[in-house]
Structure formats: structure tokens, C-alpha cells
Amino acid sequence: MRVLILGGTAWLGGAVARYAVGQGHEVTCLARGESGSVPEGARLVTGDRDRTDAYRPLVTPGWDLVVDVSRQPGQVRSALAALSDRSERWVFVSSGSVYADHSRPGAGLDTPLLPALDGDEAAPETYGEGKVACEVACRAARGDNVLLARSGLIVGYGDRSDRFGYWPGRFALAREDGGPVLVPKRTDRPAQFLDVTDLAAWIVDAGLRGVTGAVDAYGPQRVLGDVLAAAREVAGFAGVEVSVSDEALRDAGVEEFMGERSLALWLADPEWAGFSARDTTSAQVAGLSARGLVDTLRDALAWERELGLARTGRKAGLDRADELTIIEDARS
Known part of the structure; x- marks a missing residue:
């Protein structure tokens, strides 16, 4: 089949x-x-999607599948205008951020949109609204003949968000330095x-x-405790954990989930109780399956080792020295 990826040099597109x-x-x-090179065996057409002439080399002879990962409505509209009539099938990679409410565990496709x-x-602060506009553009151009893949948290090798890899990486670092690992006291919340x-x-x-x-392209429903147990196993950590409320x-000024001085995957705000607990029925019906948790954690740990287990300035998680200070304060 002839497959066109609008992207293909960054993480998911690659x-x-x-x-x-x-x-x-x-x-x-x-x-x-x-953002990098395309995988071996793929052909790169260089072009700036903010320019309408970027699609000119792609108009003929047509495509069996187009995959678009953009978050910019203008780029999505221009791609559809240039290529939709010449493409048999179309996938737009959207996001669970299109939903207006993240408080209800088990919510599905009937959740209202932004x-x-x-x-x-x-802009970053209007990411969800932008993805909604992209979906609207896809439906306007193709009607029902489009797959809207609303992805949740994407993890694994190559992930630069630090949100998932933090845990196997932190247990591995603690195994090396002999210190304890800080974990949230509540590990029964969704992940x-x-x-x-x-x-x-x-x-x-x-x-x-x-x-x-539309499909909620999410993985299985799990709790944080599942991730921590498997991360300990993958890292070979047998040391001390310190649970903090x-x-x-x-x-201590620790932020939830992501960002500077955060605790990765920790979500205590009830307004976000359903963010990592969406119904997966639409994904299962559409044939989406997930590999084992341990395999994903192994890949994430390999990536963490490449980046450096003891690195500072993470996009999610705590620097090691900061973590140990919080642990010391919690023990006192």
C-alpha cells in the first residue's frame, strides 16, 4: 500500500x-x-506545512492511507484541501485532551468536547481546542470516512516527556546509589x-x-501500584520505599503528573480522576491491543539509561537530590 505520513521524523510519526x-x-x-531523519526504507519529501505548496509533490498518483499527527488546524485544513480527494483512507491522530471533563472514571466517547x-x-494552552478544530476539519472534508484516534498518554522508548520512564529510571538509580525511593502513599489511583x-x-x-x-486509543486500565511493582522488577530494585501522603x-511544593518538580503519574486532584481511567471499549472494538507492561518498562528504562539516570531538569519527576530532601523531611 502507498502510505503517506504527514510528519514521520519525530517520535510517534517516526x-x-x-x-x-x-x-x-x-x-x-x-x-x-x-526533528531527525525518516526510518530506513521510507522516502522523505521536505516541506513546510505552513506553506500550501508543501503538498504539491504529493498530489499524484494518490494514497491508500494518509496519517496526520499535526496539532495545528491550519495545517490539517490545507492537507485535506490538497490531498483528501486523492486519498482512500485518512487517520488523524487526535488526543484525549479534546474532552471538556476529566473527572469521571470510565467515561467514553459520549464525553462533551471542548x-x-x-x-x-x-498554542500549548489551547492544545485541546486545537485538536477539536482539527477533528472538525477532518469531518467537514471527509464526512464519516476518517479515523479520529484520540490518544492518551503515549510511552516507551524515545519518550521525552519523562512521565512514564521516571519510575523504572528512578528505581534503577536508587539501586545504584543505595538510597530510598519516594512514592505516593495512594497507589490505587488510575494510571x-x-x-x-x-x-x-x-x-x-x-x-x-x-x-x-472516533476511537479512544488508550491502553488498558491500570493503577499506579501496577506500574511501581513492575518498575521495581525491571530495575532490580530491592531497597526502601518511602510513602508520602x-x-x-x-x-513540599510537588506538582502532579508532569512539569518541573513533579511526581510522575501522580494525580490526586478529583477534577482529573478520570484522566487516566477512560473506557477502552471503542479501542477494543477497533482492534487495539497492548504489549505487556514489563516489556514497555524495559524499553522505557533503556531510553532512561541513554538520557542519563541522574540527569537534572526533568520534564516530569523529581531531581534525585530534591527527592532525597523531601524523603528526609517526611521522615522527620
């Missing part, structure tokens, strides 16, 4: 291209080429994610099978 090439498809990637962004460019390789494979296979409509973490 994984999609790599899988498609591995399946024997003829893969072309449109990208500026600034208002669509009015404009062509989404939901999907390996990038599973998402990439499903995007290609489901797209070519002709799966359409929500109140003590907040008093």
Missing part, C-alpha cells in the same frame, strides 16, 4: 513510518526534516498509557482496514 515500512508498504513522509479553536494556530509501538501499529493496520469514526507532597 514509529508509524517504521512500522509501515516493516510491513512492506511504500512509505513517504512529509516533514521539514528538522469548543473548537477559532483560528489556524494552537493509563499505551506503548508507542502499539499505537503506531494500530494506526497503520486500522487505517488500512478502513476503521473510521498527598498533603505532604503538596506542602
